[in-house]
Structures are given as C-alpha cells and as structure tokens.
Amino acid sequence: MHHFNYSGGHLHCEGVSLETVAGDVGTPCYVYSSATLVRHANVIAEAFRGQSVLIAYSVKANGNLAVLATLAAQGCGADVVSGGELMRARKAGIPASKIVFSGVGKTAAEMALALEQGIHQFNVESAGELRLLSEVAVKVGRDAPIALRVNPDVAAGGHPNISTGKSGDKFGVPWGEAEALYAEAARLPGIRTVGVDVHIGSQIGDLTPMRAAFEKVVTLALRLRGQGHDIRRIDVGGGLGIPYKDGDAPPPPTAYAAMIAEVTAGHGFEVILEPGRVIAGNAGVLLTTALYEKQAPDRTFLIIDAGMNDLIRPALYGAHHDILPLAEPDAGHARKTYDVVGPICESTDKFASERELPEVAPGDRLAFMSAGAYGAVLSSAYNARPLVPEVLVNGDRYDIIRRRPTFEEMTGLEHVPEWLTMEA
Ligand code: LLP
Numbered sequence: 001m002h003h004f005n006y007s008g009g010h011l012h013c014e015g016v017s018l019e020t021v022a023g024d025v026g027t028p029c030y031v032y033s034s035a036t037l038v039r040h041a042n043v044i045a046e047a048f049r050g051q052s053v054l055i056a057y058s059v060k061a062n063g064n065l066a067v068l069a070t071l072a073a074q075g076c077g078a079d080v081v082s083g084g085e086l087m088r089a090r091k092a093g094i095p096a097s098k099i100v101f102s103g104v105g106k107t108a109a110e111m112a113l114a115l116e117q118g119i120h121q122f123n124v125e126s127a128g129e130l131r132l133l134s135e136v137a138v139k140v141g142r143d144a145p146i147a148l149r150v151n152p153d154v155a156a157g158g159h160p161n162i163s164t165g166k167s168g169d170k171f172g173v174p175w176g177e178a179e180a181l182y183a184e185a186a187r188l189p190g191i192r193t194v195g196v197d198v199h200i201g202s203q204i205g206d207l208t209p210m211r212a213a214f215e216k217v218v219t220l221a222l223r224l225r226g227q228g229h230d231i232r233r234i235d236v237g238g239g240l241g242i243p244y245k246d247g248d249a250p251p252p253p254t255a256y257a258a259m260i261a262e263v264t265a266g267h268g269f270e271v272i273l274e275p276g277r278v279i280a281g282n283a284g285v286l287l288t289t290a291l292y293e294k295q296a297p298d299r300t301f302l303i304i305d306a307g308m309n310d311l312i313r314p315a316l317y318g319a320h321h322d323i324l325p326l327a328e329p330d331a332g333h334a335r336k337t338y339d340v341v342g343p344i345c346e347s348t349d350k351f352a353s354e355r356e357l358p359e360v361a362p363g364d365r366l367a368f369m370s371a372g373a374y375g376a377v378l379s380s381a382y383n384a385r386p387l388v389p390e391v392l393v394n395g396d397r398y399d400i401i402r403r404r405p406t407f408e409e410m411t412g413l414e415h416v417p418e419w420l421t422m423e424a
Contacts, residue, residue: 002282003033006328011367015396018287018326022365025389025400027289028306030376034070034394036283041074044275047257052270056100058238059085061276061373066392066401068092079274083110104170111136123149123197125172127181137190147195147235150178152213156201161317165200165213182224193229196221199237205250207259214263234264235272242281244320244370277373284372286311290364299339302360307342308349309382311375315348322369329358344383
C-alpha cells in the first residue's frame with residue numbers, strides 16, 4: 001500500500017501533484033511519502049503486537065535524515081553498517097539503545113564510536129572482528145553487547161547479488177564454527193553475549209527459506225543457552241520482499257510475524273527486525289523528464305534525464321520499476337514499446353527493455369515507482385551529474401530534504417596542486 005495515486009488527471013503523492021514538485025525542484029528527483037513510511041512502520045509494529053520486538057529500520061535502504069526522523073517518531077530503532085549511518089541515526093533522533101550495528105568490515109574507530117554511544121548490539125561477523133571488538137571495548141572501558149551473525153547455509157531464493165545466507169557468501173560466521181566462537185566470546189574481556197543474529201538476503205518473496213533459517217537459529221540459541229550463554233535476543237535481519245509490479249505477491253507482514261512468533265514461541269526471546277525495503281521501497285518514486293525519442297532499426301529508445309547514477313537497481317540487478325506518466329493518460333491514449341535509457345555513457349544505463357508505455361513525447365514527465373529503497377542512497381555523481389535531490393511530502397505540503405548541489409559544491413572538495421597551476 002502506498003500513497004501515490006492519480007487525482008484530477010495527475011499523479012499525486014498524498015495531496016501534492018508530482019508535476020508541481022517536478023516544476024519546482026526540477027528532474028530527476030526523488031519524492032517520498034511520509035504517510036507511506038509511517039503506515040509501513042505501523043503495519044509491521046501492528047503485526048508484531050504481543051511479541052517483544054525492536055524494529056531496527058535498516059538505514060542503508062534510505063538514510064536521509066528526514067526519512068530517519070519520520071521513522072524515529074514512530075518509535076523505530078536503526079540497523080546501521082557504518083559509523084556514518086550510526087551518526088545519521090543519532091542525528092535524526094534515534095536513541096543509541098535502539099541501534100544495532102551490522103556489517104562484515106567494522107573498523108576499530110567505528111567500534112569505539114558505537115561503544116561510546118552505548119548501542120543496543122553489535123552483530124559480529126567473524127572471529128577477527130570479535131577479538132578486535134574485545135580489545136576496543138577494554139580500551140574504551142565499556143562492555144560490548146554482541147550477537148554473532150551466523151550463516152545458516154540457506155538459499156534465500158532472491159536475486160543472487162542480494163542473497164547472503166549461503167555458505168559461500170561472505171556474510172556471517174560459518175555454521176559449524178558458531179559454537180566454538182560463542183565459547184571464545186565468553187572468555188574474552190569486554191564482550192557480553194546477548195543473542196544470535198541472521199540475515200539471509202533481500203527482496204525475499206517466500207517465507208519458506210526464512211523459516212528454515214530461523215528454525216536453525218532458534219535451535220542453535222537453545223543449545224547455546226544449554227552451554228551457559230545468556231542468549232536473550234534473536235535478530236532475524238531484514239529481507240521481506242515488496243511488490244514491484246502487478247502480480248508480485250510477497251508475504252504480508254502479518255504472515256511474516258506469525259511465522260516468527262511460531263518459530264520463537266515459548267522461549268522468551270526479544271526479537272530484533274531489520275526491515276529496510278519493506279518500509280521505504282514503495283514510499284518513494286524517482287521523477288524524470290523525457291528528453292528524446294530515437295529510432296533504431298529494431299527498437300525505439302526513450303531517452304530520459306535520469307541515469308543509472310540516479311537509480312542503479314536496473315543496471316545492477318536487472319530490477320524492474322514500473323514507469324508511470326505524471327499526466328494520467330486517457331483511455332484512448334496510444335501505446336508504444338520503448339527501451340528506456342538514460343544519458344550516461346554506459347550501455348547498462350538502461351531502465352527497461354521493450355517496455356510498453358502510454359506514448360511519451362519529449363518534455364513529458366514520468367515516475368519510476370517503488371524507488372524509495374536503495375535508490376538515492378546508491379546514487380552517484382558519475383559523469384559529473386549533480387547528486388539527485390530528494391523531497392518529502394506530508395499531506396498537502398512538501399519540502400526539499402536534500403537539495404541539488406551547485407557546481408561549486410560538487411567540485412569543492414577537490415584541489416588542483418599548486419605545481420599544476422604554476423606551470424599553467
Ligand atoms: N540487515 C542486513 C544485515 C542487511 O544486509 C540488509 C540489506 C538489511 C537488513 C535490510 O534488508 P531489506 O529489508 O531491505 O531487504 N541494493 C539491493 C539490496 C541490498 C540489501 C543489502 N542488505 C537492492 O537494491 O535490491
């Protein structure tokens with residue numbers, strides 16, 4: 001469910017016409033719906049009512065401060081994977097006590113920062129990381145609450161580039177080594193074991209692999225308790241899929257919550273969730289303007305002003321995003337099949353192949369739907385294109401929550417050595 005609908009012939013985000021935003025901010029630009037973010041956070045909280053749960057929104061999906069502040073106001077915590085994401089979450093008002101720190105490559109400086117902030121939990125992914133965390137914790141003088149992220153060797157079934165729970169993936173502690181590492185954790189100074197963590201992948205459309213992984217994790221947690229470890233928490237990661245097009249039917253949060261309740265029942269675990277896409281994905285769109293139509297012998301290219309630097313998911317994962325015109329086409333509007341491409345000098349700068357759309361004229365504005373997660377966060381300034389701006393709508397008002405940088409700002413961190421300017 002989202003709040004992007006046609007009204008009076010124009011696509012709106014809540015009460016705001018996207019034509020108005022595009023005219024004001026220019027394209028390309030991202031637009032997010034507050035009501036959709038809030039609704040998604042609440043649907044998840046509602047589904048888990050009665051379970052002891054921390055919803056640690058996965059900041060990597062969309063880390064804009066205004067998005068984080070919207071979710072903080074709903075009581076969400078945060079799942080972070082860098083010192084930068086940790087500081088973003090804190091700056092947006094998320095208390096450290098609701099923050100979990102994931103990721104395979106935490107540095108000593110990031111560990112010290114997180115310890116000083118007093119975060120809820122470190123999700124530790126290797127023996128080396130555990131030992132370094134122990135050293136840093138002793139130095140900082142604060143115990144590190146840890147869960148080991150275990151690799152359950154379960155295939156998530158989604159796109160291979162976003163599947164993380166098979167034994168060949170770089171993520172998590174190998175299943176067979178987990179118990180020995182928990183035993184080592186118990187001996188290490190500065191380490192306080194609190195749970196077990198797992199995350200098997202993203203855009204998962206079926207609960208079966210999740211259930212298989214979580215059942216394994218609960219069995220392990222109980223065995224660890226038997227060995228004297230204080231395992232109070234199960235962190236099940238993120239990964240719940242969303243509909244990107246008609247016919248996609250990912251499991252609803254209610255079914256996901258019921259499955260987790262069933263798998264963890266009776267053991268008094270605190271459940272930690274790390275949802276990213278399911279909260280932010282359908283809460284955002286990318287607006288673009290059609291520039292040219294170009295006829296090739298076997299296809300028609302629609303060249304638009306957004307590029308793979310603005311939305312890389314199609315180039316990186318072959319991801320599908322629905323494309324809707326901002327002006328609602330009437331019933332008799334002609335349809336045409338396009339390859340929709342951007343202005344970047346790369347052949348992978350293609351958003352859709354052979355996509356049938358209502359016929360588009362240069363100057364028409366379009367929206368890429370379901371672009372709220374892994375959209376703006378993955379954008380770059382490749383080809384010296386300004387970083388794409390972001391807008392947040394709330395009812396019938398909107399604000400620019402990241403503006404387009406000026407050329408001076410884009411080049412402001414660069415420096416031409418004196419020897420070059422002197423020789424010039
Ligand atoms: N927790 C951990 C440890 C993760 O690695 C991720 C995502 C999440 C939670 C959140 O997963 P979600 O609920 O959003 O599925 N760029 C890719 C997705 C990469 C996901 C990375 N990890 C895409 O655009 O599809």
